[in-house]
Amino acid sequence: MNIQIKRKKPASFSPQEGKDEAVIFFRDLRDRLCAEFEKIETELSATRYANLAAGAFSRKIWHHTNDDETPGGGGEISIMKGRVFEKVGVNISTVFGHFKNEFQAQIPGATENNGAFWASGISLVAHMQSPHVPAVHMNLRMICTTKHWLGGGCDLTPVFPNTKDEEDFHTALKDCCNRHDSEYYEEFKNWCDRYFYLPHRNEPRGIGGIFFDYIDTGDWNKDFDFSKDVGNTFLQIFPEIVRRHMNKDWTKEDRNTQLIKRGRYVEFNLLHDRGTQFGLKTGGNIEAILMSMPPEVKWE
Amino acid sequence: MNIQIKRKKPASFSPQEGKDEAVIFFRDLRDRLCAEFEKIETELSATRYANLAAGAFSRKIWHHTNDDETPGGGGEISIMKGRVFEKVGVNISTVFGHFKNEFQAQIPGATENNGAFWASGISLVAHMQSPHVPAVHMNLRMICTTKHWLGGGCDLTPVFPNTKDEEDFHTALKDCCNRHDSEYYEEFKNWCDRYFYLPHRNEPRGIGGIFFDYIDTGDWNKDFDFSKDVGNTFLQIFPEIVRRHMNKDWTKEDRNTQLIKRGRYVEFNLLHDRGTQFGLKTGGNIEAILMSMPPEVKWE
Numbered sequence: 230m231n232i233q234i235k236r237k238k239p240a241s242f243s244p245q246e247g248k249d250e251a252v253i254f255f256r257d258l259r260d261r262l263c264a265e266f267e268k269i270e271t272e273l274s275a276t277r278y279a280n281l282a283a284g285a286f287s288r289k290i291w292h293h294t295n296d297d298e299t300p301g302g303g304g305e306i307s308i309m310k311g312r313v314f315e316k317v318g319v320n321i322s323t324v325f326g327h328f329k330n331e332f333q334a335q336i337p338g339a340t341e342n343n344g345a346f347w348a349s350g351i352s353l354v355a356h357m358q359s360p361h362v363p364a365v366h367m368n369l370r371m372i373c374t375t376k377h378w379l380g381g382g383c384d385l386t387p388v389f390p391n392t393k394d395e396e397d398f399h400t401a402l403k404d405c406c407n408r409h410d411s412e413y414y415e416e417f418k419n420w421c422d423r424y425f426y427l428p429h430r431n432e433p434r435g436i437g438g439i440f441f442d443y444i445d446t447g448d449w450n451k452d453f454d455f456s457k458d459v460g461n462t463f464l465q466i467f468p469e470i471v472r473r474h475m476n477k478d479w480t481k482e483d484r485n486t487q488l489i490k491r492g493r494y495v496e497f498n499l500l501h502d503r504g505t506q507f508g509l510k511t512g513g514n515i516e517a518i519l520m521s522m523p524p525e526v527k528w529e
Numbered sequence: 530m531n532i533q534i535k536r537k538k539p540a541s542f543s544p545q546e547g548k549d550e551a552v553i554f555f556r557d558l559r560d561r562l563c564a565e566f567e568k569i570e571t572e573l574s575a576t577r578y579a580n581l582a583a584g585a586f587s588r589k590i591w592h593h594t595n596d597d598e599t600p601g602g603g604g605e606i607s608i609m610k611g612r613v614f615e616k617v618g619v620n621i622s623t624v625f626g627h628f629k630n631e632f633q634a635q636i637p638g639a640t641e642n643n644g645a646f647w648a649s650g651i652s653l654v655a656h657m658q659s660p661h662v663p664a665v666h667m668n669l670r671m672i673c674t675t676k677h678w679l680g681g682g683c684d685l686t687p688v689f690p691n692t693k694d695e696e697d698f699h700t701a702l703k704d705c706c707n708r709h710d711s712e713y714y715e716e717f718k719n720w721c722d723r724y725f726y727l728p729h730r731n732e733p734r735g736i737g738g739i740f741f742d743y744i745d746t747g748d749w750n751k752d753f754d755f756s757k758d759v760g761n762t763f764l765q766i767f768p769e770i771v772r773r774h775m776n777k778d779w780t781k782e783d784r785n786t787q788l789i790k791r792g793r794y795v796e797f798n799l800l801h802d803r804g805t806q807f808g809l810k811t812g813g814n815i816e817a818i819l820m821s822m823p824p825e826v827k828w829e
Contacts, residue, residue, distance in 0.1 A: 429809040429818075492822065499799035500809065509729040509800065518729075519828065522792065528822035 244373055247449050248347065251371040254453075255321045255351040258369075258460045262319055262353060263307050265468050270311045275476040278358055284311020286319075291514045295326040302326075306517050310524070313362070313475050317355035318520035324348055324513075328374075332507075337443065338376030347373040350381075351460070352504070354521040355467075356494075360487035361474040363387035363394065363435070364494065366521070367463045368504070369456050377449075379456050380442035382417065383463045384425050385470075386435030386494060388487045394470050395436045401466040402439050402459075409455040417441045427497055434497050488527035495526055544673055547749050548647065551671040554753075555621050555651040558669075558760045562619055562653060563607050565768050570611045575776040578658055584611020586619075591814045595626040602626075606817050610824070613662070613775050617655035618820035624648055624813075628674075632807075637743065638676030647673040650681075651760070652804070654821040655767075656794075660787035661774040663687035663694065663735070664794065666821070667763045668804070669756050677749075679756050680742035682717065683763045684725050685770075686735030686794060688787045694770050695736045701766040702739050702759075709755040717741045727797055734797050788827035795826055 263286045270283035292303035304322025311317075328336055328344035339346060350370030357364060369381035385398050399418070406414035421440035426433050439459070444452050498505050498521050508518035563586045570583035592603035604622025611617075628636055628644035639646060650670030657664060669681035685698050699718070706714035721740035726733050739759070744752050798805050798821050808818035 429815055488825075495795060495826075496799060496819075499796060500806075506800075515729055519796075522828035524828060525788075526795075526826045526828075528819065528824060528826075 244377060247377070247453065248349065248371065248373065250453065251349050251456075252323055254457055254460070255349060255369065258457075258464070259305075259307065259319050259321050259351055262464055263309075265464060266309060266311075266314055266317060266355075269468060269471055269475070270309070270313050272472070273313050273475060276359060276478045278312040281312040284309045284314060289516070291517065293322075293324050293326075293514065299326070304514065304517055306514075306520060308520065311358075313358060313471065315356050315358040316524040318353065320352045320517045320520060322348075322350060322352075322514075322517065336372075336374055337378070338374035341375040345374065352517075352520075356491065356523045357471070357475075359475055359477065360388045360479045360483040361477045362471050364491070364523075365467055367460070367467075369460055371453075371456075376445065378443045378445040379452050380444065381456060381459055382421055382438060382440035383459065383467075384421055384435055384438035384440070385467075386490070388483070388490045390436055391474075394473070398436070398438065398466055398470065401462050405458050405462040406439065406455075408458060409451070413441070413455070414439070425497065427493060427501070429496070429500070430493065432493065434493060485527065488525060489529060491523040491526045492528045494521075494523055498522070544677060547677070547753065548649065548671070548673065550753065551649050551756075552623055554757055554760070555649060555669065558757075558764070559605075559607065559619050559621050559651055562764055563609075565764060566609060566611075566614055566617060566655075569768060569771055569775070570609070570613050572772070573613050573775060576659060576778045578612040579776075581612040584609045584614060589816070591817065593624050593626075593814065599626070604814065604817055606814075606820060608820065611658075613658060613771065615656050615658040616824040618653070620652045620817045620820060622648075622650060622652075622814075622817065636672075636674055637678070638674035641675040645674065652817075652821075656791065656823045657771070657775075659775055659777065660688045660779045660783040661777045662771050664791070664823075665767055667760070667767075669760055671753075671756075677745060678742070679744040679752050681756060681759055682721055682738060682740035683759065683767075684721055684735055684738035684740070685767075686790070688783070688790045690736055691774075694773070698736070698738065698766055698770065701762050705758050705762040706739065706755075708758060709751070713741070713755070714739070725797065727793060727801070729796070729800070730793065732793065734793060785827065788825060789829060791823040791826045792828045794821075794823055798822070 267285055273279050286307045286309040289306045290303065291306065293301035295301040302322070302324040304320055307319040309317050325347040328339050328346055333339040333344045336346065348370060350368065353367040355365050364386040365383065367383035371377070371379050385394070387394060403414045406417060417439035418437060421437045422433065424440045425435065425437065446452055505518055567585055573579050586607045586609040589606045590603065591606065593601035595601040602622070602624040604620055607619040609617050625647040628639050628646055633639040633644045636646065648670060650668065653667040655665050664686040665683065667683035671677070671679050685694070687694060703714045706717060717739035718737060721737045722733065724740045725735060725737065746752055805818055
């Protein structure tokens with residue numbers, strides 16, 4: 230793999246400071262996302278599930294132990310099975326240790342210090358009760374080896390594509406990108422389209438969004454401001470799209486179409502997703518990694 | 530990959546004759562399996578689905594075209610969505626062409642003739658309505674490059690393991706193996722246990738069976754007799770196990786357990802199964818490859 234991280238960091242950057250800031254932000258974003266999604270649960274007023282109780286998140290903490298028995302950090306899984314959100318998981322984790330030999334060559338800067346790494350991130354996948362509300366994915370991460378960089382993105386997977394949703398989602402992300410770098414949106418939108426694609430079906434997973442990785446312009450604060458803006462933009466636009474559709478009822482056929490569409494999501498995550506493959510092959514927390522699996526799926 | 534095919538074939542073997550015999554047997558076995566499964570459908574007398582019509586197979590023919598636009602063979606998908614068999618697919622196919630450069634090194638004898646290959650096989654996966662009836666997989670194949678060999682196997686995936694089923698299934702396969710080579714059963718049972726294993730869950734997929742590949746003892750007729758015996762043994766023992774349980778009703782909890790168990794099947798097939806990975810990466814028929822996906826699945 231040939232990965233170029235843009236420019237070198239200036240001597241003034243303190244990795245520990247950046248790490249602390251990232252961990253704090255990911256946790257805070259997690260709290261705000263969970264609060265907003267629980268609020269949405271209370272707002273449902275129509276559809277077949279309006280008489281059910283509003284959902285609430287439950288939380289589970291896990292610890293990672295490295296192969297040499299040293300502590301390797303851990304994470305928190307927040308999961309809600311509600312009446313709007315059929316299943317939504319919001320994971321945060323901070324793990325550290327050494328990449329195995331066979332992975333070191335794939336990770337920038339990992340061959341130079343025996344594979345030592347530190348990684349922190351937030352990852353969110355939501356599968357909705359209503360086929361009219363798109364499924365969604367959002368992720369932000371900071372990774373340090375002898376190099377360090379930021380990555381992340383978000384993308385929308387509607388069952389029934391809706392022009393206004395698509396325009397609003399992309400406009401919000403474009404505006405977000407443009408606040409930081411005029412080239413980001415086009416580059417990261419295209420990366421997202423290439424990444425969330427099922428070659429065996431010649432199908433995109435959804436209607437895209439943005440995907441970025443290996444961001445290190447040399448100004449960590451600037452880069453992390455962009456990451457934060459992506460998280461905050463997601464927190465603004467996705468709830469708006471959910472509220473737009475959540476009170477419309479659906480037919481049995483709509484539900485069936487949704488369950489079939491979810492099969493594509495499973496195929497993508499298990500066959501192609503780098504994060505899933507990486508997590509499974511490096512002995513990550515199985516519950517956190519497969520939190521992205523839809524609660525119910527059909528194949529024809 | 531380091532694969533040893535046992536001994537060389539004698540000069541007397543005519544590959545074309547072997548190919549014809551394999552194609553004819555796989556088709557005949559397909560016909561007998563479909564007929565037996567349709568017969569089982571008519572025999573259901575109890576459970577919540579006994580008032581539904583018995584299922585019947587429908588058939589779909591597909592053709593494969595090689596990258597250079599030459600004909601590459603094709604196959605037939607037989608699929609039944611019934612009242613005993615929630616979804617059962619029985620595929621036969623005969624395809625030929627050239628393995629791409631990146632695959633040639635993985636296939637015995639393929640680097641020596643520009644990757645030229647010929648392959649024929651039968652593949653069966655059944656997902657049952659009743660959580661009391663195990664899901665099952667069976668496959669037989671003949672592959673020719675500059676070498677040629679036979680492979681296949683079958684394995685059982687119960688939701689609720691049952692000692693008698695497990696004993697009877699393994700005894701039938703053991704007796705079958707012992708009719709051909711006293712070392713086969715132990716070797717192929719262990720291979721099956723190693724192969725149908727989910728490392729990320731530390732779980733076997735089911736209760737095993739046999740798995741074999743690269744069989745070429747030098748006596749093709751003897752080897753193919755073994756393949757045929759595996760197919761015929763499967764056709765004897767699996768219907769017996771189905772009939773043993775198909776008239777017992779089940780609870781909603783039993784069904785839920787079944788749907789969760791099916792998630793493991795999906796994980797195995799998309800993350801680990803060589804056949805699935807190989808088919809998807811070589812542009813095989815997507816419908817035939819993913820016929821193994823369960824009709825309905827849940828993840829917790």
